[in-house]
Amino acid sequence: xxxxxxxxxxxxxxxxxxxxxxxxxxxxxxxxxxxxxxxxxxxxxxxxxxxxxxxxxxxxxxxxxxxxxxxxxxxxxxxxxxxxxxxxxxxxxxxxxxxxxxxxxxxxxxxxxxxxxxxxxxxxxxxxxxxxxxxxxxxxxxxxxxxxxxxxxxxxxxxxxxxxxxxxxxxxxxxxxxxxxxxxxxxxxxxxxxxxxxxxxxxxxxxxxxxxxxxxxxxxxxxxxxxxxxxxxxxxxxxxxxxxxxxxxxxxxxxxxxxxxxxxxxxxxxxxxxxxxxxxxxxxxxxxxxxxxxxxxxxxxxxxxxxxxxxxxxxxxxxxxxxxxxxxxxxxxxxxxxxxxxxxxxxxxxxxxxxxxxxxxxxxxxxxxxxxxxxxxxxxxxxxxxxxxxxxxxxxxxxxxxxxxxxxxxxxxxxxxxxxxxxxxxxxxxxxxxxxxxxxxx
Numbered sequence: 001x002x003x004x005x006x007x008x009x010x011x012x013x014x015x016x017x018x019x020x021x022x023x024x025x026x027x028x029x030x031x032x033x034x035x036x037x038x039x040x041x042x043x044x045x046x047x048x049x050x051x052x053x054x055x056x057x058x059x060x061x062x063x064x065x066x067x068x069x070x071x072x073x074x075x076x077x078x079x080x081x082x083x084x085x086x087x088x089x090x091x092x093x094x095x096x097x098x099x100x101x102x103x104x105x106x107x108x109x110x111x112x113x114x115x116x117x118x119x120x121x122x123x124x125x126x127x128x129x130x131x132x133x134x135x136x137x138x139x140x141x142x143x144x145x146x147x148x149x150x151x152x153x154x155x156x157x158x159x160x161x162x163x164x165x166x167x168x169x170x171x172x173x174x175x176x177x178x179x180x181x182x183x184x185x186x187x188x189x190x191x192x193x194x195x196x197x198x199x200x201x202x203x204x205x206x207x208x209x210x211x212x213x214x215x216x217x218x219x220x221x222x223x224x225x226x227x228x229x230x231x232x233x234x235x236x237x238x239x240x241x242x243x244x245x246x247x248x249x250x251x252x253x254x255x256x257x258x259x260x261x262x263x264x265x266x267x268x269x270x271x272x273x274x275x276x277x278x279x280x281x282x283x284x285x286x287x288x289x290x291x292x293x294x295x296x297x298x299x300x301x302x303x304x305x306x307x308x309x310x311x312x313x314x315x316x317x318x319x320x321x322x323x324x325x326x327x328x329x330x331x332x333x334x335x336x337x338x339x340x341x342x343x344x345x346x347x348x349x350x351x352x353x354x355x356x357x358x359x360x361x362x363x364x365x366x367x368x369x370x371x372x373x374x375x376x377x378x379x380x381x382x383x384x385x386x387x388x389x390x391x392x393x394x395x396x397x398x399x400x401x402x403x404x405x406x407x408x409x410x411x412x413x414x415x416x417x418x419x420x421x422x423x424x425x426x427x428x429x430x431x432x433x434x435x436x437x438x439x440x441x442x
Contacts, residue, residue: 005414007402013255019237021046036080040230050098062087088114107178110141111185112158163188233291236263249300270317307334383407
């Protein structure tokens with residue numbers, strides 16, 4: 001039976017949370033340092049299921065890694081082997097549930113002179129891979145997959161690559177990063193153009209590691225690199241994890257939550273802009289840049305939210321936060337429309353349909369279409385029995401809703417949070433005193 005957790009309404013939310021290390025940056029720090037020349041130390045690395053899948057795949061490729069998991073201070077030591085130090089894996093590389101792992105490694109392995117097979121769990125095997133297969137083939141890679149080469153497992157016979165001029169049909173940091181990893185090994189320049197800016201962690205790291213990467217208008221232009229310098233860094237707190245507490249603090253009638261050292265990269269921080277549009281009392285303090293990434297401390301207090309329209313490039317910068325923003329919209333005054341969310345239909349679940357169906361159980365007035373969510377605010381939500389569908393972000397969004405709902409909210413599949421935020425339930429308990437609210441295991 002899937003683990004259940006019961007979330008009870010909290011009379012007060014108060015305290016400071018140190019958000020876990022950014023998942024996107026943790027993946028990239030491990031992969032890029034694995035192909036650098038020398039040792040790097042990555043502090044605040046996220047030891048969640050997705051990132052651990054990346055580490056296991058890198059180990060299978062011959063990379064020496066040491067993950068030190070002291071309390072709240074995880075550190076990853078990477079012994080970079082350079083491109084030529086990678087070896088042919090003896091078995092299929094299992095990305096488990098991590099699309100980032102599969103797509104980025106596909107780009108890396110496309111240029112390596114050996115055979116690789118990338119596989120994953122049933123959810124990942126249903127997610128689209130044609131968007132990386134087609135441009136990698138254009139670069140000269142031999143990549144095959146199921147269903148007309150659009151689904152994993154992917155078989156990659158690596159070899160010489162050539163740079164391409166590619167206009168991406170959809171803004172996707174994973175696809176962009178895969179093609180940059182391939183482009184590092186290609187002959188000639190690789191030129192990539194996106195329809196809208198997506199998260200730019202890969203570009204920031206590559207520049208810091210000495211890669212020749214420049215902007216040319218709307219395009220990124222990468223020249224091949226024989227050697228990358230190792231990059232030691234401290235991973236900022238994950239804005240996608242922080243978003244759950246930002247929404248919880250804004251919708252709860254008696255709340256003040258502080259989040260320290262959160263990454264506020266402009267390509268990722270759309271949730272801050274959206275909540276402020278809705279009227280959230282959200283303060284951004286102590287802004288600074290560390291290891292090439294902007295960080296800040298965030299404080300959110302109880303707020304009166306209003307419905308807004310969220311669309312265009314802003315949606316790209318908050319796409320992972322849509323389920324929890326839907327919770328905020330469910331309790332805002334008026335109508336909220338979030339458009340441009342078709343990408344969410346091919347995540348760990350059909351995240352649009354799942355968000356609609358599960359929030360309706362709590363009394364939300366929400367409708368979904370192929371590409372949008374429309375939410376009419378209600379005065380209150382009511383506790384109910386819900387299902388995470390194995391989706392970590394949906395599980396946490398339902399927990400946030402449960403903190404303000406009338407009555408208990410029972411969430412099955414609660415262990416899904418381990419994909420990106422293993423300490424989520426502990427942090428929730430810390431923000432609610434035993435007298436003010438509680439979380440119970442089923």
